[in-house]
Each structure stands twice: as structure tokens, then as C-alpha cells.
Amino acid sequence: MTTSPTLAEVEEVVPSSAPPTSGRRILTAVTRDKGALACLVFLAIVVLMAVAAPLITKLSGWGPYQFDSAAINSDLGGVPHGSLGGISGSHWFGVEPQNGRDLFARIVYGARVSITISLSATLLTGILGVVLGMLAGFYRGWVDQVISRLMDFLMAFPALIFMIAILSSLPSGNRPVLLVVVISAFGWPYLARVIRGQTMTLANREFVEAARASGAKDSQVVFREILPNLRGSIVVMTTLAIPGYIGTEAGLSFLGVGVSPPTASWGQMISSSVSWYSVDPMFFAIPGLFLFLTVLSLTVLGDKIRTLIDQGEAA
Amino acid sequence: MLVGLVASAALALTACGGNSSGAKGESAGPGAKAAQGGTLQVLANAAFSHLDPARGFDGGVNNFYRLIYRTLTTQGAAPGADGTKIVPDLATDTGKPSDGGKTWTFTLKDGLFFETGAPITSADVKWGVSRAWDPEIGIGSPYAKQLIAAPASYQGPYKSGDLPTIVTPDAKTIVFHLKKPYADFGSVVAQNTFTPVPKGQGAGNSLDSKPIASGPYKVSENKPGASLKVVRNDKWDKKTDDVRTANPDAFQWTFGLDPATIDERMIAGQGTDADAIAGTIQAASVARIQTPQLKERTMSGLGGCTTYMGLNSTKKPLDNVKVRQAINLAVNKQTVRDAVGGSTLAEIATSIQPPTIAGRVDYDPYPSPDHKGDVDGARKLLTEAGFANGFTMTLDTRAQPKMQAMAVAIQQALEPLKITVKINTIDTATYYEVIGTTSQQHDAAITGWCPDWPSGATFLPPLFDGRNITPKGNSNLAQLNDPGVNAKIDEIAKLTDVKAANAAYGELDKQIMALAPVVPLLYEKVLMLVGSNIGGAYLHDGFSGGIDLVSVGLKDSSK
Numbered sequence: 001m002t003t004s005p006t007l008a009e010v011e012e013v014v015p016s017s018a019p020p021t022s023g024r025r026i027l028t029a030v031t032r033d034k035g036a037l038a039c040l041v042f043l044a045i046v047v048l049m050a051v052a053a054p055l056i057t058k059l060s061g062w063g064p065y066q067f068d069s070a071a072i073n074s075d076l077g078g079v080p081h082g083s084l085g086g087i088s089g090s091h092w093f094g095v096e097p098q099n100g101r102d103l104f105a106r107i108v109y110g111a112r113v114s115i116t117i118s119l120s121a122t123l124l125t126g127i128l129g130v131v132l133g134m135l136a137g138f139y140r141g142w143v144d145q146v147i148s149r150l151m152d153f154l155m156a157f158p159a160l161i162f163m164i165a166i167l168s169s170l171p172s173g174n175r176p177v178l179l180v181v182v183i184s185a186f187g188w189p190y191l192a193r194v195i196r197g198q199t200m201t202l203a204n205r206e207f208v209e210a211a212r213a214s215g216a217k218d219s220q221v222v223f224r225e226i227l228p229n230l231r232g233s234i235v236v237m238t239t240l241a242i243p244g245y246i247g248t249e250a251g252l253s254f255l256g257v258g259v260s261p262p263t264a265s266w267g268q269m270i271s272s273s274v275s276w277y278s279v280d281p282m283f284f285a286i287p288g289l290f291l292f293l294t295v296l297s298l299t300v301l302g303d304k305i306r307t308l309i310d311q312g313e314a315a
Numbered sequence: 316m317l318v319g320l321v322a323s324a325a326l327a328l329t330a331c332g333g334n335s336s337g338a339k340g341e342s343a344g345p346g347a348k349a350a351q352g353g354t355l356q357v358l359a360n361a362a363f364s365h366l367d368p369a370r371g372f373d374g375g376v377n378n379f380y381r382l383i384y385r386t387l388t389t390q391g392a393a394p395g396a397d398g399t400k401i402v403p404d405l406a407t408d409t410g411k412p413s414d415g416g417k418t419w420t421f422t423l424k425d426g427l428f429f430e431t432g433a434p435i436t437s438a439d440v441k442w443g444v445s446r447a448w449d450p451e452i453g454i455g456s457p458y459a460k461q462l463i464a465a466p467a468s469y470q471g472p473y474k475s476g477d478l479p480t481i482v483t484p485d486a487k488t489i490v491f492h493l494k495k496p497y498a499d500f501g502s503v504v505a506q507n508t509f510t511p512v513p514k515g516q517g518a519g520n521s522l523d524s525k526p527i528a529s530g531p532y533k534v535s536e537n538k539p540g541a542s543l544k545v546v547r548n549d550k551w552d553k554k555t556d557d558v559r560t561a562n563p564d565a566f567q568w569t570f571g572l573d574p575a576t577i578d579e580r581m582i583a584g585q586g587t588d589a590d591a592i593a594g595t596i597q598a599a600s601v602a603r604i605q606t607p608q609l610k611e612r613t614m615s616g617l618g619g620c621t622t623y624m625g626l627n628s629t630k631k632p633l634d635n636v637k638v639r640q641a642i643n644l645a646v647n648k649q650t651v652r653d654a655v656g657g658s659t660l661a662e663i664a665t666s667i668q669p670p671t672i673a674g675r676v677d678y679d680p681y682p683s684p685d686h687k688g689d690v691d692g693a694r695k696l697l698t699e700a701g702f703a704n705g706f707t708m709t710l711d712t713r714a715q716p717k718m719q720a721m722a723v724a725i726q727q728a729l730e731p732l733k734i735t736v737k738i739n740t741i742d743t744a745t746y747y748e749v750i751g752t753t754s755q756q757h758d759a760a761i762t763g764w765c766p767d768w769p770s771g772a773t774f775l776p777p778l779f780d781g782r783n784i785t786p787k788g789n790s791n792l793a794q795l796n797d798p799g800v801n802a803k804i805d806e807i808a809k810l811t812d813v814k815a816a817n818a819a820y821g822e823l824d825k826q827i828m829a830l831a832p833v834v835p836l837l838y839e840k841v842l843m844l845v846g847s848n849i850g851g852a853y854l855h856d857g858f859s860g861g862i863d864l865v866s867v868g869l870k871d872s873s874k
Binding site: 260 | 574575597598599600601602603605647649650652653654656657658659660687714716719720722723724726727730738740742
């Protein structure tokens, strides 16, 4: 789930010695659970939408930025023609008020933004959290002092307020990259704390001492002995972090400091739908539903995986 | 000749509103006769910029100032063109020119008093006007400074003392000496800067917190940013004032309300909200006010401003007139209008001057079917100019949903021409400062302009006189410096007949649009919902379409 060398090492070192937590066992268990399976299917659809967005919109006939003046009523402030926010054969999810942009296309492209930003942020926080957490836990001393104080500082900080301040003062450069950096900067301590604690415990275990005694270098101890044992925690923490980052991205876009228009984003769609809730509730309902289901699916799935890993470790 | 202050345009789009469908008959609705008495509520999002008359300068405060301040002359109090006619206020007439229009004499009426009970003398008027030269205070209407002769080093009465070019031979007479003849000076003295201020008072921020009233109301309670209450000024004598009806006993403003909340409250109209007025409703509320009951409470008219996109003619390839013309042809004004809320909230603009301006000619230099943009015609022009493969340009826009929606609509309309529009969002607070700084502005910017009084003189010269391009506070966004246009502006300025001058500005509009320095986008409208107990309301052309506050009142003040 996190860094590829980690997984490669894991496969190599523990080929079949840890069957209880193997990916296959988790996958089988998830597919047997109806709820978790539904979540997995929904997430697969969202990811597919994000990956194949240009193809899908070619199929539906409307691009995410294309205006359709014919679909809205200019005399009524730009409210979509027809019931349910203009849902029709050509606009599957209806249209956006005031400009007639196709909601389906914008949802599909919005999925791209949500998924890319949250996955990139997860990857970045994963790397930062694991590396810094392990450094602090393994070397202790002043390294631990510096990293731990930095983590305390970042965790005590009013992150949301600071993110809004940073993002609104920075010039509009590459917004998605800025979002990833800002979200990650405040996100990594949560993972790093857990990793640090577990590293400390693991470093005192007999197998680590045995490795040391047989002449293993620091890097060998870290990568071959400690990291494989952190795998479960890393998978669970990151899976549960993704929905958080999706929510943060949507929240920042909602507050007007996320991706800049005309880029489609779910949070931004929800934000612009607020004033239309009584006239065109579908404009709010559709992006809201997608955001809700995505976050819910990831949370349920993350929980399920955690249970399975815990069971595996107990077994 | 006249440099419009950036502030006037800055506030144009926020506090604007102008032409009127006016009172709808005498029987029912907001046009019905208002009774005396009661407290009229005003629900507002943003508080007034300033209460000091030398500082505030936009459609919203100009309207409010008439409640508490009087000027030498003022605009009429009636719907339509009568509202923009200049009538005497403190003065007995609209001024007597002499010396070929270079010297103007006004005589004050009898029985004029400040709220303190002190009589209003010509020395107080002079004190008020000379405050306009103070670098900190005189940030409002620029016309006094531009027209009245003054020593170059003069910095207002608090720093430099007496201004010798305004003479007060006696307590009732005031004489202004101008830099050069100005035929329409009678309109200029209706500007806020010609409000009397008791001699020796009003230094610093004192008037912003506690104004000294000369009009029918005085400020009784002022909580900056939260609320403002004005009550009757018993020193004001109705017999000296032919303009103000002053119906309610008090006006109560509530500021800082969310626009959506205001709309909900106005639609519900419960309790004291029946006695309330508010600003233009949001686009999302338009569909909700279509019932007959709510339509009866609706008022609509033109705001008197023009929203346009300036094309910076110093940047490549916009320095090519054919490219600017192509953009003018290609912009789909229908989608731009839908972006601000559709046909009920804006009319499509074709000329620079809005319809409320005297002498304005209705014409469309860059026509397209239904104003949806003529992409083929534009492509032809671009090919002739050598830009068949398009180019990239940056469009400055304010960080405000409406402005961003307009920018996206323009971006979309230019896409078929392979013109890539990059939208540069600038913070609302610094937007006008940035685009008014020639070194910082980009290729294009969306902004608006409202006339200071409905004449081309306050519209075309400030925006298109090439000699007014300044490194900072520049309002000639196109940086157009065309000898033909400059010569024509000088020629019109020499005309002594105001009517002939206005007609000439109508022709100048065409001459400028042939060069396509701007894309006129919209004439935005005001669409207001007023409480069911509101009477005597009409939209005033001179105050960017706001409800004329000196005439509005409650139908039944006992409620």
C-alpha cells in the first residue's frame, strides 16, 4: 500500500511464513463480507471513472467544461430545465445551474481530483510518517527528541486554519500539488507517532537482538526485521487516512481554497450548490452522495482490513 | 480631463444597481403611497464604506448620504430621467456661471441648520469642500479636486488652512474659481464632497464614527459592521427642502447578513421584515419569487453600470486591433449573462455606455445571432491577423463566485478559436489595486464602471483618455492611447452645451468600439424584493438602481 520497496522486501523475506496476514486471505475475507464487497465494488467504479474519465465523457457526449445554454432557463436565474435538476437522456445526472455544464462529466472528472489528491497525499504522508517514525523509534536520543517535538508542534497546530491561511495567501500556481503538500505536511505525524512507538517495542525484541548479534547492519535490521513487522499498522493507518484526505480536499475546495475553477471538484460543486438547495436540490445531492459513499466505503473497508489483520496477528 | 477614481468602479459592481421600472401605479405594491412615521428596516450584507462624505463614493453610500447630508444641488427624487435631473438643495438655484463658465456663484437658502442647531453658512460649505484636498480624507469623489483651482501644495484645511480659490463674501454666498471653464458644474456640486461640515470640525476619522447631519436624519446609533440607526433630525426644516419626503421616523440597518439569509427573510416577510428593504437577490432565488404574491413585491431595473472585459492593448497579440475585434465577436454574451443569473439579473451589453446615460446610442458593432458569439467571423479576423493557431492569454478576475463564473464563460467561448484563457484569480480586497497598476495587470480583466452622474463625461474620458494612463490607480485598463480618441475627448470638453456634449459622447462611444479596447459584457440589473408594508419605493437612476431612500416609507406606520 505504501512504498514499493517495502512490499518487495516483505514478499522476499517472508514468502509464506506469515499466511495469517497475507493479502490473499484478506481479499477472500472481504469478498465474503457483503458490505465490504459492496464498498470495494463502489470504489472500483470511482477509480475506474477517474482513470477513464475522457473515455467516459466521450461516451456520455458532454465534456466537463462544455456549456449547454439550452439546458437552463435564463429567465429564472439559470435554473435547469426539467425536473430533478435537468436529468435527461443527454445529461444523465442533470446540469449545473447558470451554465448548463454536465454534472455527470463533472462528477467523473471530480473523482480524478479527489482520488489523485488523496492518494498522493497518502503516499507522501506514508513515506514521511514511516521514515521519520522509524528514525525516531530506532535511533532514540536527540533524533527522537527533534522529530517528536516537531510532531507535537504539528499536531497541536490548528491545522485547518493554517491550511486555509497558507492556501489563500499562496499565488495560484499548481493547486493540486499545493494541496497535496499542505495536507501531507499536517498529516504525517499521526502515522509517524504510531510507527515510532511500534519501532521502539520491536527494536527490543529478541529477533532484532539476534540479528544484531549475528552482525546485521542498521539498514538490514530496519528493512528486514522491523519494517516487515510494521506492515499491518501501515496498511490500516493509510487505508483509514485516504477518506480523511478526500474529506479534507473537499472541505478546502468548499471553502474556496482548493483547486481553482474551472477544474471540477466535488467539494467545489457542493460549495456552489449551497445557494441552490431549495430550487435545485439534485445539484447538491449528487456530488454530496458521491463524496459520502466514497468516504464511507473507504472507512468501512479500512475497518474491515484492520479487523482482519488484528485477527491474523492474534492467531 | 476627468480621471474617474478607481474606487468608483471598485464599488460599482458590489453596491450598484440604476434604471428603473419604477413605481407600479399608486394602488398596491412597493409603489403605493407611503405614510409618515415608523421604522424602516434595511437588511444588508456589507456595511457602508464610510460615513464621512469626503470619503465614501459609491452608489450605496451616495444614496444613504442624502438622508443625513445635504449638498449645494442634488439629483431629483423621482423614477426615470427626472431622478437624474439636477435640482437645487442647499442652494437657491443650480449656480450662476460667470467669466465664461470659469467662476460659479451659489447662494444658500434661509433656515438651514446642522443637527447641533448651528446655522449652515457658506463658510461651512467651503470647509466641507476643502476637506477633499486632504490626502487622507479626500479619497471619495475626485471632481472637486480636479475642477476647482487650488495651489499645487494645498492639502486640505487641517494641514494647509484656508483655500483662497473658494470665496465666501457673506454667510449666504459661495464662489468657486475653476481651473478652466466647465459647463456642467451645477452637477458637480451635487457630489458628496459638497456637503457642509461645521468650520473647524471633522478632522481625522471623526465624521466616520459620528457624522454631523444637515439632512432630515441624524445617526443615533452606530455599531461599525453590525448596525446603524438614523432618527429624525428636528433641526431640518421641510420647507427648505423640495427633494426629500423623509417618510419614516427612523431607518435601521442590519449589516453582516449572509445574502442567502437575506433572501430567505425577504421571501418569508415575517415580523419587522415586512417593513424591510434589501439589495439585489441572488440568482438562486430568482426561480422562487415567481408567485404572484412575491412578484407584487418585486422591483427591477437597470443598475446603470457596464460590466466589461478590458483588453490590454500593450500586450501581444492584443496590440493587434483585429485580435481584439475577434475576441469581441467571439465572446458568447448569453453564457456570460447566465453566469451572473440570467435575463432577470442582467441585460446584454453592446456599447460601452449603459442605457441610463443621456445621449447614449444603441448599437451593436460586433453582432452575432442571439449574442451567442460569431466564431466563424472571429476566426476569419484572427487568420487575417496571423493568429489562426490561437494564443494564450491571462484573464484577471476577482475571487468571487460570480466573477469567476463570468471568466469561465469567456474561457469557454474563446476555446474554439484556440485561444487558451488562463484565469488568474486575485483576492477581492486587492483586485482593483492590482489591475490598476500597469506593471501588474495581465492581458485582460473583468471589471465594471458606473457613471458618477449620467453623462458620457464621467464614463468615456476616465476609461479611454490615453493621457490618463498612470502607473498606479489606472482606470484605462486597455491602455488605449489613440490620438483620434484623445482629440475627440478634448473637442467635446470644449462644448458648452451639455446636451450637444452628451450626443457627441454617444458618437465617441462608436469611435472607441471600432478600436475594440474592451468587450462590453453586461448591463447588470437590480432585482429586489421589498417587504409588504413598503410604500413610495422606486429605483433611482442616479444611485445605481437603489431604492431612493429619501422617498421610501411604510404604507402603515402603526404596524
